[in-house]
Amino acid sequence: MNMNLPILILMSITLFSCSKTEGTPTVTNTPESIQTNSNGSTVLHDQVIKSKIVGRDMYYTVYLPAGYSNEKTYPVLYLLHGYGGNQNDWFVYDKLQEQADKAIADGIMPEAVIITPDGNTWMYLDNVAGRSIRYESYFFQEFLPQVEKRFHIKGERQSRMIGGFSMGGYGALYYGITHRDMFSYIYAMSAVIEGYGVRNIYEVIQQYPQNELPPVTLELGTCDFFTRENQRLHQQLTAANYPHDYILREGGHDWEFWSACTPKILKKFGETIKNKPYEKSHITTNSLNS
Structure with a gap:
């Protein structure tokens, strides 16, 4: 795929489905900095890290479960937004707080912290497309150590x-592979796989011993403009016997599709925390004409 960043901006602004084109929802009111649900869970919006690496204030939002205590340690789920989004997208459009509350109440996952950093348009990499933003360095050298200390995160990979x-799907794949000692599972939805100044994900995967890499779920819609490249990646991973799920279902590149993925992400998170061995899920094998 040979596409440049301006085209990705346009794709991010215009969300596709099979039958209609939808405009990206606009947040007209800034969320309250602290948002507490009736059951006691809390979302801290727009937390700030003054980054020396990037040279600017960097923002993130964090979900804390009901009963959160500094006396306990917690597993953590990092969720990365799409191009041009921000740290609040998961909570504004996906109702992530409510979904996480339900998953905990239903026993799908244990009490956990969920953190959503602001990735702006930086592809979660250092100096992508000639821009002098060292985002990956910031993420692992400043952001992750600071938030995990502040919110009492368990340090082991399994958590x-x-x-x-x-x-953000690209970022999740890239981070999970290149920092394979830190992440136990990768869940990538509607993921960028190549182009936009980044390396093809399959080329990245080939650099590392397969038995050291975490399992992956690729999920996307039949009307998503990244479906073909994800299908190619699925075929490459299948040929390499790489443990992964490939879920292709009706839908586009929009929040209606992604919100329906979230319960599955939280379920997989819960299974991973409990150290449940990886088991291939039912895979939808709808294929597109090449």
């Missing part, structure tokens, strides 16, 4: 998972 959509 840390990463997911994302679109640009």
